[in-house]
Amino acid sequence: MNNIYRNPLIFLLSIGILVSSCSLNRDPLDGYSDESQGKTETGSQIVFKNKSEVDNFLTGIYQQMRDRQEHWYMDLLLISESHADNAYAGTTGAEVLPFENNSIEGSNSVIDRDWARYLEDIARANRLIINIDSVADKSVSDSQIKSYKAQAKIFRALAMFDMVRLFGSIPVITTQAGDITSENIEEVYPQYFPFQNTEEEAYLQIEKDLLEALVDAPSNSVSDKTRFTKSVAKAMLAKIYAEKPIRDYAKVIQYVDALAADGFDLNTNYSDLYALNAANSDLEQRNTKESILEAQFMPGSGNWATWMFGRDLSNYDNSFTWAKWVTPSRDLIQTYQNEGDQIRMDQSIVYYVATWSNYYPASHYPFMFKLRSGMSSIVKLRYADLLLLKAEALIMQASPNLMEAASIIDRVRNRVKLPALDNATRASKERMLDALLKERRLELAFEGQRWFDLVRLDKVESVMNAVFAKDKGRKAQVYPFNQYSYRLPVPQAKIDENPNLVQNLGY
Numbered sequence: 001m002n003n004i005y006r007n008p009l010i011f012l013l014s015i016g017i018l019v020s021s022c023s024l025n026r027d028p029l030d031g032y033s034d035e036s037q038g039k040t041e042t043g044s045q046i047v048f049k050n051k052s053e054v055d056n057f058l059t060g061i062y063q064q065m066r067d068r069q070e071h072w073y074m075d076l077l078l079i080s081e082s083h084a085d086n087a088y089a090g091t092t093g094a095e096v097l098p099f100e101n102n103s104i105e106g107s108n109s110v111i112d113r114d115w116a117r118y119l120e121d122i123a124r125a126n127r128l129i130i131n132i133d134s135v136a137d138k139s140v141s142d143s144q145i146k147s148y149k150a151q152a153k154i155f156r157a158l159a160m161f162d163m164v165r166l167f168g169s170i171p172v173i174t175t176q177a178g179d180i181t182s183e184n185i186e187e188v189y190p191q192y193f194p195f196q197n198t199e200e201e202a203y204l205q206i207e208k209d210l211l212e213a214l215v216d217a218p219s220n221s222v223s224d225k226t227r228f229t230k231s232v233a234k235a236m237l238a239k240i241y242a243e244k245p246i247r248d249y250a251k252v253i254q255y256v257d258a259l260a261a262d263g264f265d266l267n268t269n270y271s272d273l274y275a276l277n278a279a280n281s282d283l284e285q286r287n288t289k290e291s292i293l294e295a296q297f298m299p300g301s302g303n304w305a306t307w308m309f310g311r312d313l314s315n316y317d318n319s320f321t322w323a324k325w326v327t328p329s330r331d332l333i334q335t336y337q338n339e340g341d342q343i344r345m346d347q348s349i350v351y352y353v354a355t356w357s358n359y360y361p362a363s364h365y366p367f368m369f370k371l372r373s374g375m376s377s378i379v380k381l382r383y384a385d386l387l388l389l390k391a392e393a394l395i396m397q398a399s400p401n402l403m404e405a406a407s408i409i410d411r412v413r414n415r416v417k418l419p420a421l422d423n424a425t426r427a428s429k430e431r432m433l434d435a436l437l438k439e440r441r442l443e444l445a446f447e448g449q450r451w452f453d454l455v456r457l458d459k460v461e462s463v464m465n466a467v468f469a470k471d472k473g474r475k476a477q478v479y480p481f482n483q484y485s486y487r488l489p490v491p492q493a494k495i496d497e498n499p500n501l502v503q504n505l506g507y
Contacts, residue, residue, distance in 0.1 A: 106492030125156035310367035
Protein backbone atom coordinates (compact mmCIF):
# COMPACT_ATOMS: atom_id res chain seq x y z
CA MET A 1 0.00 0.00 0.00
CA ASN A 2 2.92 2.39 0.58
CA ASN A 3 3.82 2.26 -3.12
CA ILE A 4 0.31 2.79 -4.38
CA TYR A 5 1.19 5.68 -6.68
CA ARG A 6 3.68 3.60 -8.65
CA ASN A 7 0.67 2.02 -10.33
CA PRO A 8 -0.90 4.47 -12.81
CA LEU A 9 -4.35 2.98 -12.32
CA ILE A 10 -4.20 3.55 -8.58
CA PHE A 11 -3.08 7.13 -9.23
CA LEU A 12 -6.12 7.62 -11.46
CA LEU A 13 -8.26 5.93 -8.80
CA SER A 14 -7.00 8.37 -6.21
CA ILE A 15 -7.72 11.35 -8.43
CA GLY A 16 -11.20 9.96 -9.13
CA ILE A 17 -11.88 9.57 -5.42
CA LEU A 18 -10.64 13.09 -4.73
CA VAL A 19 -12.87 14.57 -7.40
CA SER A 20 -15.96 12.61 -6.44
CA SER A 21 -15.61 13.27 -2.73
CA CYS A 22 -15.07 17.02 -2.82
CA SER A 23 -17.85 19.50 -2.14
CA LEU A 24 -20.37 20.12 -4.89
CA ASN A 25 -19.01 22.49 -7.51
CA ARG A 26 -21.79 23.03 -10.00
CA ASP A 27 -21.68 25.33 -13.00
CA PRO A 28 -25.34 25.56 -14.02
CA LEU A 29 -26.58 27.51 -17.01
CA ASP A 30 -29.71 29.62 -17.27
CA GLY A 31 -30.26 28.59 -20.89
CA TYR A 32 -28.57 27.34 -24.04
CA SER A 33 -27.37 28.89 -27.23
CA ASP A 34 -25.67 27.53 -30.32
CA GLU A 35 -22.36 28.36 -28.68
CA SER A 36 -23.05 27.19 -25.13
CA GLN A 37 -25.22 24.06 -25.46
CA GLY A 38 -23.44 21.00 -24.13
CA LYS A 39 -20.72 22.95 -22.28
CA THR A 40 -20.43 24.83 -19.02
CA GLU A 41 -19.45 28.50 -18.90
CA THR A 42 -15.85 27.37 -18.38
CA GLY A 43 -15.97 25.21 -21.50
CA SER A 44 -16.13 21.73 -19.94
CA GLN A 45 -18.52 19.18 -21.41
CA ILE A 46 -22.00 18.83 -19.95
CA VAL A 47 -23.09 15.19 -19.83
CA PHE A 48 -26.48 15.75 -18.17
CA LYS A 49 -28.27 18.89 -19.30
CA ASN A 50 -31.36 18.55 -17.12
CA LYS A 51 -33.08 16.46 -14.46
CA SER A 52 -34.92 14.38 -17.05
CA GLU A 53 -31.63 13.21 -18.55
CA VAL A 54 -30.30 12.26 -15.11
CA ASP A 55 -33.50 10.41 -14.21
CA ASN A 56 -33.43 8.52 -17.50
CA PHE A 57 -29.81 7.53 -16.96
CA LEU A 58 -30.47 6.36 -13.40
CA THR A 59 -33.48 4.39 -14.63
CA GLY A 60 -31.15 2.73 -17.12
CA ILE A 61 -28.85 1.72 -14.26
CA TYR A 62 -31.75 0.14 -12.41
CA GLN A 63 -32.77 -1.66 -15.60
CA GLN A 64 -29.44 -3.50 -15.66
CA MET A 65 -30.60 -5.88 -12.94
CA ARG A 66 -33.67 -6.69 -15.03
CA ASP A 67 -32.39 -6.62 -18.58
CA ARG A 68 -28.86 -8.01 -18.25
CA GLN A 69 -29.68 -11.13 -16.32
CA GLU A 70 -26.79 -13.14 -17.72
CA HIS A 71 -24.22 -11.82 -15.26
CA TRP A 72 -26.51 -10.44 -12.56
CA TYR A 73 -28.32 -13.77 -12.13
CA MET A 74 -27.92 -16.58 -14.64
CA ASP A 75 -24.13 -16.95 -14.60
CA LEU A 76 -23.96 -16.39 -10.84
CA LEU A 77 -26.33 -19.32 -10.36
CA LEU A 78 -24.24 -21.51 -12.64
CA ILE A 79 -21.09 -20.65 -10.72
CA SER A 80 -22.52 -20.65 -7.20
CA GLU A 81 -24.63 -23.79 -7.54
CA SER A 82 -23.11 -25.98 -10.29
CA HIS A 83 -19.48 -25.16 -9.47
CA ALA A 84 -20.42 -26.12 -5.92
CA ASP A 85 -22.24 -29.24 -4.71
CA ASN A 86 -25.82 -27.99 -5.04
CA ALA A 87 -26.28 -28.67 -8.75
CA TYR A 88 -25.00 -30.19 -11.95
CA ALA A 89 -24.36 -28.02 -14.99
CA GLY A 90 -27.63 -29.22 -16.50
CA THR A 91 -26.51 -29.35 -20.12
CA THR A 92 -23.47 -30.80 -21.82
CA GLY A 93 -22.54 -27.50 -23.46
CA ALA A 94 -18.87 -26.60 -23.51
CA GLU A 95 -19.56 -23.27 -21.83
CA VAL A 96 -21.33 -24.73 -18.76
CA LEU A 97 -20.02 -28.27 -18.14
CA PRO A 98 -16.57 -27.05 -16.96
CA PHE A 99 -18.23 -25.48 -13.93
CA GLU A 100 -19.47 -28.91 -12.86
CA ASN A 101 -16.36 -30.98 -13.52
CA ASN A 102 -13.81 -28.28 -12.61
CA SER A 103 -12.18 -27.80 -15.98
CA ILE A 104 -12.68 -24.05 -16.40
CA GLU A 105 -10.14 -22.32 -18.62
CA GLY A 106 -9.55 -18.72 -19.59
CA SER A 107 -11.24 -19.32 -22.93
CA ASN A 108 -14.64 -20.00 -21.30
CA SER A 109 -17.32 -17.79 -22.84
CA VAL A 110 -19.25 -17.38 -19.57
CA ILE A 111 -16.37 -15.78 -17.68
CA ASP A 112 -15.48 -13.69 -20.73
CA ARG A 113 -19.01 -12.31 -20.83
CA ASP A 114 -19.11 -11.65 -17.10
CA TRP A 115 -15.77 -9.83 -16.94
CA ALA A 116 -16.82 -7.50 -19.75
CA ARG A 117 -20.28 -6.81 -18.41
CA TYR A 118 -19.21 -6.06 -14.87
CA LEU A 119 -16.75 -3.50 -16.21
CA GLU A 120 -19.48 -2.04 -18.42
CA ASP A 121 -21.72 -1.65 -15.37
CA ILE A 122 -18.92 -0.03 -13.39
CA ALA A 123 -18.32 2.38 -16.28
CA ARG A 124 -22.03 3.19 -16.36
CA ALA A 125 -21.96 4.03 -12.64
CA ASN A 126 -18.81 6.10 -13.09
CA ARG A 127 -20.48 8.22 -15.74
CA LEU A 128 -23.17 9.30 -13.29
CA ILE A 129 -20.88 9.66 -10.28
CA ILE A 130 -18.34 11.78 -12.14
CA ASN A 131 -20.70 14.02 -14.12
CA ILE A 132 -23.70 14.58 -11.87
CA ASP A 133 -22.12 17.54 -10.05
CA SER A 134 -22.14 19.61 -13.25
CA VAL A 135 -25.72 18.97 -14.32
CA ALA A 136 -26.81 22.12 -16.17
CA ASP A 137 -30.17 22.49 -14.48
CA LYS A 138 -30.52 24.66 -11.39
CA SER A 139 -33.78 22.92 -10.46
CA VAL A 140 -31.75 19.86 -9.39
CA SER A 141 -30.93 20.46 -5.73
CA ASP A 142 -27.69 19.57 -4.01
CA SER A 143 -29.50 16.92 -1.95
CA GLN A 144 -30.87 15.33 -5.14
CA ILE A 145 -27.39 15.28 -6.64
CA LYS A 146 -26.05 13.56 -3.54
CA SER A 147 -28.85 10.99 -3.75
CA TYR A 148 -28.16 10.26 -7.42
CA LYS A 149 -24.49 9.81 -6.67
CA ALA A 150 -25.16 7.56 -3.68
CA GLN A 151 -27.38 5.24 -5.72
CA ALA A 152 -24.74 5.00 -8.45
CA LYS A 153 -22.10 4.18 -5.85
CA ILE A 154 -24.21 1.35 -4.47
CA PHE A 155 -24.64 -0.01 -7.99
CA ARG A 156 -20.88 0.22 -8.56
CA ALA A 157 -20.26 -1.55 -5.25
CA LEU A 158 -22.68 -4.36 -6.17
CA ALA A 159 -20.95 -4.94 -9.52
CA MET A 160 -17.46 -4.72 -8.08
CA PHE A 161 -18.34 -7.07 -5.20
CA ASP A 162 -19.50 -9.83 -7.51
CA MET A 163 -16.53 -9.30 -9.80
CA VAL A 164 -13.88 -9.40 -7.07
CA ARG A 165 -15.43 -12.53 -5.52
CA LEU A 166 -15.21 -14.29 -8.86
CA PHE A 167 -11.84 -13.16 -10.15
CA GLY A 168 -9.84 -11.82 -7.21
CA SER A 169 -7.51 -9.13 -8.54
CA ILE A 170 -9.49 -6.85 -10.83
CA PRO A 171 -9.12 -3.36 -12.30
CA VAL A 172 -10.62 -0.89 -9.84
CA ILE A 173 -11.83 1.87 -12.13
CA THR A 174 -13.43 5.03 -10.77
CA THR A 175 -12.52 7.40 -13.62
CA GLN A 176 -13.65 7.90 -17.20
CA ALA A 177 -11.15 7.58 -20.01
CA GLY A 178 -11.27 10.59 -22.29
CA ASP A 179 -10.80 10.81 -26.03
CA ILE A 180 -7.19 10.31 -27.10
CA THR A 181 -5.54 13.28 -28.81
CA SER A 182 -1.94 14.01 -29.74
CA GLU A 183 -1.72 16.28 -26.70
CA ASN A 184 -2.98 13.83 -24.06
CA ILE A 185 -2.04 10.42 -25.43
CA GLU A 186 0.51 9.70 -22.69
CA GLU A 187 -2.04 10.55 -20.02
CA VAL A 188 -5.16 8.93 -21.46
CA TYR A 189 -3.83 5.87 -23.26
CA PRO A 190 -3.04 3.89 -20.06
CA GLN A 191 -6.64 4.33 -18.89
CA TYR A 192 -7.75 2.06 -21.73
CA PHE A 193 -5.41 -0.71 -20.54
CA PRO A 194 -5.74 -0.75 -16.75
CA PHE A 195 -3.71 -2.85 -14.37
CA GLN A 196 -5.36 -5.13 -11.83
CA ASN A 197 -5.63 -4.05 -8.22
CA THR A 198 -5.32 -6.36 -5.25
CA GLU A 199 -8.43 -7.86 -3.68
CA GLU A 200 -7.88 -5.67 -0.63
CA GLU A 201 -7.81 -2.52 -2.76
CA ALA A 202 -11.02 -3.60 -4.49
CA TYR A 203 -12.76 -4.22 -1.17
CA LEU A 204 -11.54 -0.91 0.24
CA GLN A 205 -13.07 0.90 -2.73
CA ILE A 206 -16.35 -1.01 -2.27
CA GLU A 207 -16.30 -0.11 1.43
CA LYS A 208 -15.68 3.56 0.60
CA ASP A 209 -18.54 3.65 -1.90
CA LEU A 210 -20.96 2.04 0.54
CA LEU A 211 -20.03 4.21 3.52
CA GLU A 212 -20.41 7.36 1.43
CA ALA A 213 -23.68 6.11 -0.06
CA LEU A 214 -25.04 5.31 3.39
CA VAL A 215 -25.21 9.05 4.12
CA ASP A 216 -27.20 10.17 1.07
CA ALA A 217 -29.00 7.13 -0.36
CA PRO A 218 -32.82 6.98 -0.13
CA SER A 219 -34.29 5.42 2.98
CA ASN A 220 -35.79 1.94 2.77
CA SER A 221 -39.39 1.72 1.54
CA VAL A 222 -41.54 -1.20 2.65
CA SER A 223 -43.48 -0.95 -0.63
CA ASP A 224 -40.55 -0.76 -3.04
CA LYS A 225 -37.53 -3.03 -2.58
CA THR A 226 -36.12 -2.29 -6.04
CA ARG A 227 -34.14 0.83 -5.02
CA PHE A 228 -30.53 1.25 -3.95
CA THR A 229 -31.33 2.41 -0.42
CA LYS A 230 -29.48 2.92 2.84
CA SER A 231 -30.61 -0.58 3.80
CA VAL A 232 -28.98 -2.02 0.67
CA ALA A 233 -25.75 -0.26 1.65
CA LYS A 234 -25.98 -1.73 5.16
CA ALA A 235 -26.57 -5.24 3.81
CA MET A 236 -23.63 -4.95 1.46
CA LEU A 237 -21.38 -3.61 4.22
CA ALA A 238 -22.26 -6.67 6.32
CA LYS A 239 -21.37 -8.92 3.39
CA ILE A 240 -18.04 -7.29 2.57
CA TYR A 241 -16.90 -7.32 6.21
CA ALA A 242 -17.34 -11.10 6.20
CA GLU A 243 -14.77 -11.41 3.38
CA LYS A 244 -11.13 -12.16 4.17
CA PRO A 245 -9.38 -9.04 2.78
CA ILE A 246 -11.16 -6.64 5.17
CA ARG A 247 -12.80 -9.08 7.57
CA ASP A 248 -14.37 -7.50 10.64
CA TYR A 249 -16.94 -9.70 12.35
CA ALA A 250 -18.02 -6.95 14.76
CA LYS A 251 -19.08 -4.84 11.79
CA VAL A 252 -20.93 -7.78 10.23
CA ILE A 253 -22.99 -8.00 13.41
CA GLN A 254 -23.40 -4.22 13.58
CA TYR A 255 -24.85 -3.87 10.09
CA VAL A 256 -27.10 -6.93 10.31
CA ASP A 257 -28.51 -5.50 13.53
CA ALA A 258 -29.03 -2.21 11.69
CA LEU A 259 -31.16 -4.06 9.14
CA ALA A 260 -33.35 -5.41 11.91
CA ALA A 261 -33.72 -1.84 13.18
CA ASP A 262 -34.84 -0.87 9.66
CA GLY A 263 -37.72 -3.35 10.01
CA PHE A 264 -36.43 -6.37 8.11
CA ASP A 265 -37.44 -9.76 9.43
CA LEU A 266 -38.10 -13.32 8.33
CA ASN A 267 -41.38 -13.91 6.55
CA THR A 268 -43.73 -16.01 8.63
CA ASN A 269 -44.03 -18.59 5.84
CA TYR A 270 -41.00 -19.60 3.80
CA SER A 271 -43.17 -20.49 0.80
CA ASP A 272 -44.49 -16.93 0.51
CA LEU A 273 -41.09 -15.81 -0.76
CA TYR A 274 -41.53 -17.65 -4.07
CA ALA A 275 -45.24 -18.49 -4.44
CA LEU A 276 -47.48 -17.53 -7.34
CA ASN A 277 -51.16 -16.78 -6.84
CA ALA A 278 -53.72 -19.54 -7.31
CA ALA A 279 -54.20 -18.68 -11.00
CA ASN A 280 -50.44 -18.59 -11.72
CA SER A 281 -51.01 -15.12 -13.13
CA ASP A 282 -48.84 -13.13 -10.72
CA LEU A 283 -46.67 -13.44 -7.64
CA GLU A 284 -48.43 -13.95 -4.34
CA GLN A 285 -46.18 -11.29 -2.78
CA ARG A 286 -43.58 -8.71 -3.74
CA ASN A 287 -41.58 -6.47 -1.42
CA THR A 288 -41.76 -8.91 1.46
CA LYS A 289 -40.34 -7.87 4.81
CA GLU A 290 -37.46 -10.26 4.08
CA SER A 291 -36.52 -8.74 0.72
CA ILE A 292 -33.80 -6.07 0.81
CA LEU A 293 -33.12 -5.66 -2.92
CA GLU A 294 -34.93 -7.27 -5.83
CA ALA A 295 -35.57 -6.78 -9.53
CA GLN A 296 -39.27 -7.10 -10.24
CA PHE A 297 -41.15 -8.35 -13.29
CA MET A 298 -44.83 -7.56 -13.62
CA PRO A 299 -47.28 -9.65 -15.67
CA GLY A 300 -46.41 -9.18 -19.30
CA SER A 301 -42.89 -7.83 -18.65
CA GLY A 302 -41.28 -11.27 -18.64
CA ASN A 303 -38.34 -12.60 -16.65
CA TRP A 304 -36.71 -14.54 -19.47
CA ALA A 305 -34.26 -16.29 -17.12
CA THR A 306 -37.15 -18.65 -16.31
CA TRP A 307 -36.47 -20.32 -19.65
CA MET A 308 -32.92 -21.24 -18.57
CA PHE A 309 -33.80 -23.19 -15.43
CA GLY A 310 -37.20 -24.85 -15.73
CA ARG A 311 -40.83 -24.23 -16.61
CA ASP A 312 -42.60 -20.91 -16.63
CA LEU A 313 -45.77 -21.79 -14.73
CA SER A 314 -47.61 -18.87 -16.28
CA ASN A 315 -46.74 -20.18 -19.77
CA TYR A 316 -46.24 -23.88 -19.11
CA ASP A 317 -44.76 -25.19 -22.36
CA ASN A 318 -42.77 -22.10 -23.31
CA SER A 319 -39.14 -22.92 -24.21
CA PHE A 320 -39.23 -26.36 -22.60
CA THR A 321 -37.76 -28.35 -25.47
CA TRP A 322 -34.07 -28.19 -24.48
CA ALA A 323 -32.04 -29.14 -21.41
CA LYS A 324 -31.87 -26.49 -18.72
CA TRP A 325 -28.96 -25.14 -16.72
CA VAL A 326 -28.41 -25.85 -13.00
CA THR A 327 -30.01 -29.25 -12.34
CA PRO A 328 -30.38 -30.01 -8.59
CA SER A 329 -27.79 -32.55 -7.45
CA ARG A 330 -28.44 -35.86 -5.74
CA ASP A 331 -26.23 -34.68 -2.89
CA LEU A 332 -28.42 -31.63 -2.25
CA ILE A 333 -31.63 -33.67 -2.50
CA GLN A 334 -30.19 -36.22 -0.07
CA THR A 335 -29.22 -33.44 2.35
CA TYR A 336 -32.80 -32.13 2.37
CA GLN A 337 -34.12 -35.64 2.93
CA ASN A 338 -31.63 -36.45 5.70
CA GLU A 339 -32.67 -33.28 7.50
CA GLY A 340 -36.38 -33.96 7.04
CA ASP A 341 -36.59 -30.51 5.45
CA GLN A 342 -39.64 -31.05 3.26
CA ILE A 343 -40.81 -27.43 3.29
CA ARG A 344 -37.64 -25.91 1.85
CA MET A 345 -37.08 -28.84 -0.48
CA ASP A 346 -40.54 -28.38 -2.01
CA GLN A 347 -39.89 -24.68 -2.52
CA SER A 348 -36.44 -25.27 -4.00
CA ILE A 349 -36.89 -28.34 -6.22
CA VAL A 350 -39.72 -29.50 -8.46
CA TYR A 351 -40.07 -32.56 -10.71
CA TYR A 352 -41.40 -32.53 -14.28
CA VAL A 353 -41.44 -34.89 -17.24
CA ALA A 354 -38.67 -33.77 -19.60
CA THR A 355 -37.56 -34.77 -23.08
CA TRP A 356 -33.93 -35.24 -22.03
CA SER A 357 -32.19 -37.48 -19.51
CA ASN A 358 -28.75 -35.95 -18.99
CA TYR A 359 -28.73 -36.61 -15.23
CA TYR A 360 -32.05 -38.28 -14.30
CA PRO A 361 -34.75 -40.33 -16.02
CA ALA A 362 -36.79 -38.03 -18.24
CA SER A 363 -40.00 -39.23 -16.57
CA HIS A 364 -39.03 -37.74 -13.18
CA TYR A 365 -36.57 -34.91 -13.71
CA PRO A 366 -35.75 -32.32 -11.00
CA PHE A 367 -35.48 -28.59 -11.63
CA MET A 368 -34.65 -25.63 -9.43
CA PHE A 369 -37.96 -24.07 -8.41
CA LYS A 370 -37.26 -20.67 -6.87
CA LEU A 371 -37.60 -19.02 -10.27
CA ARG A 372 -40.92 -20.39 -11.44
CA SER A 373 -42.53 -17.71 -13.57
CA GLY A 374 -41.89 -14.77 -15.84
CA MET A 375 -43.24 -12.67 -12.94
CA SER A 376 -40.77 -14.07 -10.40
CA SER A 377 -38.50 -11.47 -8.86
CA ILE A 378 -34.73 -11.75 -8.86
CA VAL A 379 -33.93 -11.25 -5.18
CA LYS A 380 -30.39 -9.95 -4.90
CA LEU A 381 -30.33 -9.46 -1.13
CA ARG A 382 -32.51 -11.35 1.37
CA TYR A 383 -32.60 -10.90 5.15
CA ALA A 384 -32.25 -14.63 5.92
CA ASP A 385 -28.85 -14.57 4.17
CA LEU A 386 -27.74 -11.63 6.32
CA LEU A 387 -29.17 -13.11 9.53
CA LEU A 388 -27.26 -16.35 8.99
CA LEU A 389 -24.18 -14.28 8.16
CA LYS A 390 -24.50 -12.74 11.62
CA ALA A 391 -24.56 -16.27 13.06
CA GLU A 392 -21.37 -17.00 11.12
CA ALA A 393 -19.74 -13.89 12.60
CA LEU A 394 -20.77 -14.92 16.11
CA ILE A 395 -19.19 -18.35 15.59
CA MET A 396 -16.01 -17.12 13.91
CA GLN A 397 -15.19 -14.02 15.98
CA ALA A 398 -12.24 -14.10 18.38
CA SER A 399 -14.55 -14.86 21.32
CA PRO A 400 -17.29 -17.05 19.84
CA ASN A 401 -20.85 -16.64 21.06
CA LEU A 402 -22.16 -20.07 20.15
CA MET A 403 -25.40 -19.75 22.09
CA GLU A 404 -26.50 -16.60 20.26
CA ALA A 405 -25.45 -18.11 16.93
CA ALA A 406 -27.47 -21.24 17.73
CA SER A 407 -30.54 -19.16 18.55
CA ILE A 408 -30.35 -17.53 15.10
CA ILE A 409 -30.01 -20.88 13.36
CA ASP A 410 -32.87 -22.29 15.45
CA ARG A 411 -35.03 -19.33 14.45
CA VAL A 412 -34.44 -20.06 10.76
CA ARG A 413 -35.11 -23.76 11.33
CA ASN A 414 -38.24 -23.16 13.36
CA ARG A 415 -39.84 -21.35 10.43
CA VAL A 416 -39.68 -24.56 8.38
CA LYS A 417 -40.75 -26.83 11.29
CA LEU A 418 -37.31 -28.29 12.01
CA PRO A 419 -36.07 -29.02 15.56
CA ALA A 420 -33.52 -26.87 17.36
CA LEU A 421 -29.84 -27.77 17.25
CA ASP A 422 -28.82 -30.38 19.80
CA ASN A 423 -26.64 -29.63 22.81
CA ALA A 424 -23.56 -31.36 21.41
CA THR A 425 -23.66 -29.12 18.33
CA ARG A 426 -24.22 -25.98 20.39
CA ALA A 427 -21.16 -26.74 22.54
CA SER A 428 -18.63 -27.03 19.70
CA LYS A 429 -17.34 -24.26 17.41
CA GLU A 430 -16.54 -26.73 14.62
CA ARG A 431 -19.94 -28.42 14.84
CA MET A 432 -21.64 -25.05 14.90
CA LEU A 433 -19.77 -23.97 11.79
CA ASP A 434 -20.82 -27.19 10.04
CA ALA A 435 -24.42 -26.61 11.14
CA LEU A 436 -24.29 -23.02 9.89
CA LEU A 437 -22.96 -24.06 6.50
CA LYS A 438 -25.63 -26.74 6.15
CA GLU A 439 -28.36 -24.33 7.21
CA ARG A 440 -27.23 -21.75 4.68
CA ARG A 441 -27.17 -24.46 2.02
CA LEU A 442 -30.74 -25.57 2.70
CA GLU A 443 -32.14 -22.08 3.24
CA LEU A 444 -30.41 -20.36 0.31
CA ALA A 445 -30.19 -23.10 -2.33
CA PHE A 446 -30.42 -21.66 -5.88
CA GLU A 447 -29.99 -18.10 -4.64
CA GLY A 448 -26.35 -17.70 -5.65
CA GLN A 449 -24.63 -18.27 -2.29
CA ARG A 450 -23.18 -21.78 -1.96
CA TRP A 451 -19.87 -21.44 -3.85
CA PHE A 452 -19.11 -18.13 -2.14
CA ASP A 453 -19.84 -19.67 1.27
CA LEU A 454 -17.28 -22.40 0.60
CA VAL A 455 -14.73 -19.87 -0.61
CA ARG A 456 -15.25 -17.47 2.28
CA LEU A 457 -14.78 -20.21 4.88
CA ASP A 458 -11.91 -22.05 3.11
CA LYS A 459 -14.03 -25.16 2.51
CA VAL A 460 -13.57 -25.56 -1.25
CA GLU A 461 -11.06 -28.42 -1.22
CA SER A 462 -12.60 -30.40 1.63
CA VAL A 463 -16.18 -30.19 0.36
CA MET A 464 -15.76 -30.26 -3.39
CA ASN A 465 -13.14 -32.97 -3.75
CA ALA A 466 -15.25 -35.23 -1.53
CA VAL A 467 -18.54 -34.69 -3.34
CA PHE A 468 -17.39 -36.40 -6.53
CA ALA A 469 -16.96 -39.65 -4.59
CA LYS A 470 -20.36 -39.58 -2.88
CA ASP A 471 -22.47 -38.07 -5.68
CA LYS A 472 -22.38 -40.58 -8.53
CA GLY A 473 -24.51 -38.34 -10.71
CA ARG A 474 -21.80 -35.74 -11.21
CA LYS A 475 -19.68 -35.76 -14.33
CA ALA A 476 -16.16 -37.04 -13.71
CA GLN A 477 -13.85 -34.53 -12.05
CA VAL A 478 -11.18 -33.25 -14.45
CA TYR A 479 -8.93 -31.39 -12.01
CA PRO A 480 -8.93 -31.61 -8.22
CA PHE A 481 -9.79 -28.45 -6.32
CA ASN A 482 -6.76 -26.80 -4.72
CA GLN A 483 -5.59 -23.45 -3.34
CA TYR A 484 -5.87 -21.89 -6.80
CA SER A 485 -9.50 -22.93 -7.28
CA TYR A 486 -10.88 -20.12 -5.13
CA ARG A 487 -10.78 -17.69 -8.06
CA LEU A 488 -11.86 -18.13 -11.66
CA PRO A 489 -9.41 -17.50 -14.50
CA VAL A 490 -9.14 -14.04 -16.02
CA PRO A 491 -10.63 -14.34 -19.53
CA GLN A 492 -7.81 -15.01 -21.98
CA ALA A 493 -9.40 -12.78 -24.61
CA LYS A 494 -9.22 -9.87 -22.18
CA ILE A 495 -5.55 -10.59 -21.45
CA ASP A 496 -4.91 -10.65 -25.20
CA GLU A 497 -6.55 -7.23 -25.48
CA ASN A 498 -4.83 -5.74 -22.45
CA PRO A 499 -1.19 -6.72 -21.84
CA ASN A 500 -1.37 -5.25 -18.31
CA LEU A 501 -3.69 -8.03 -17.12
CA VAL A 502 -2.15 -11.07 -15.42
CA GLN A 503 -3.68 -14.54 -15.32
CA ASN A 504 -4.61 -15.95 -11.91
CA LEU A 505 -2.29 -18.66 -10.61
CA GLY A 506 -3.28 -22.20 -11.48
CA TYR A 507 -4.69 -21.43 -14.94
